[in-house]
Amino acid sequence: MKTIEEPKLESDLGYRFGYVSEFMGFGGDDIAAIHGAAPVLAPLVSALVDAVYSKLSGYTSTWRHFLPRQHGYDGPIPTKLEELTMDHPQIAFRKQHLGRYLANLVTKPYDGKMLEYLDMVGKIHTPKAGSKEIDIPLVQMNALMGFVSDALVATIVGLNLPRETEVKTLRAFNKLLWLQNDLITRHYQKS
Numbered sequence: 001m002k003t004i005e006e007p008k009l010e011s012d013l014g015y016r017f018g019y020v021s022e023f024m025g026f027g028g029d030d031i032a033a034i035h036g037a038a039p040v041l042a043p044l045v046s047a048l049v050d051a052v053y054s055k056l057s058g059y060t061s062t063w064r065h066f067l068p069r070q071h072g073y074d075g076p077i078p079t080k081l082e083e084l085t086m087d088h089p090q091i092a093f094r095k096q097h098l099g100r101y102l103a104n105l106v107t108k109p110y111d112g113k114m115l116e117y118l119d120m121v122g123k124i125h126t127p128k129a130g131s132k133e134i135d136i137p138l139v140q141m142n143a144l145m146g147f148v149s150d151a152l153v154a155t156i157v158g159l160n161l162p163r164e165t166e167v168k169t170l171r172a173f174n175k176l177l178w179l180q181n182d183l184i185t186r187h188y189q190k191s
Contacts, residue, residue, distance in 0.1 A: 010186075017115050020182050021175075030172035031110050037169050038106040040159050048151055049098045055147050057086060062140050068133035070094060071124065105176065122184035138188045145184065149177045 009016045021027065056062045066084055069077050075089040084091065101121065108114050123129040125136040152173050156166060 010189075013115055013119055014112060016186075017118075017179065017183075020179055024175050024178060026172075026175040026179060029168070030175055033165075033168040033172040034106055034176060036165070037156070037173075040161070041106055041155065042103070044155055045099050045102050048102060048155060049095050051151055052098060052144070052148060053086060053091065053095055056144070057084075061137075062144070065134065065136050065140070066090060066094065068131055070134070071129075071131045118180055119183045119186075121180065122187045125184065126187045128187055138185065141184050141188075142181075145177060145181050149174070152177070 004019055005015070009019060056066075060081065063081060063084060067078055067081065070090060070093060073090055073093045075093070077090060078084040078088060104114070104117065108117075120129060122141075125134060125141055127133075127135050153170060156169050156173065159166070161169065
């Protein structure tokens with residue numbers, strides 16, 4: 001039986017990621033499957049980003065979080081939901097971020113720098129990083145991650161990959177999104 005230093009799970013990002021990865025069986029073969037999917041997924045990123053933002057814009061509980069100025073954005077900001085359209089510059093800015101995130105998932109090495117990036121994805125949706133006005137409730141983050149997961153599954157299934165490749169790719173992304181979800185939810189814990 002392996003002993004895990006549980007307090008270290010809260011203080012050491014690499015230790016936490018290593019533990020959760022090992023527990024789920026996420027490893028080199030999964031990373032290879034994710035990276036192997038890059039050439040076929042890259043042309044679909046724009047459509048996936050559009051689908052995510054279409055879903056987000058369908059609910060006041062998610063769309064309202066795009067009213068405050070986003071960290072790094074210096075253009076005009078809307079003052080009410082009716083002004084926040086899909087072609088608003090702030091939404092274009094956010095779509096670029098999501099597109100880069102998806103590209104990073106399938107191209108970057110899963111090293112310490114990538115772990116910090118994945119962790120920051122969780123943190124920036126809270127007042128702990130980025131804009132102090134951004135405080136996305138955990139229920140909205142969970143809903144979003146569930147939608148992204150399903151959209152990725154549908155996209156991968158639609159690629160008509162050889163069955164063995166499809167299964168490996170689906171399982172790898174499933175594990176990766178659970179790892180990402182862990183790195184999101186950890187920032188919602190009360191200190």
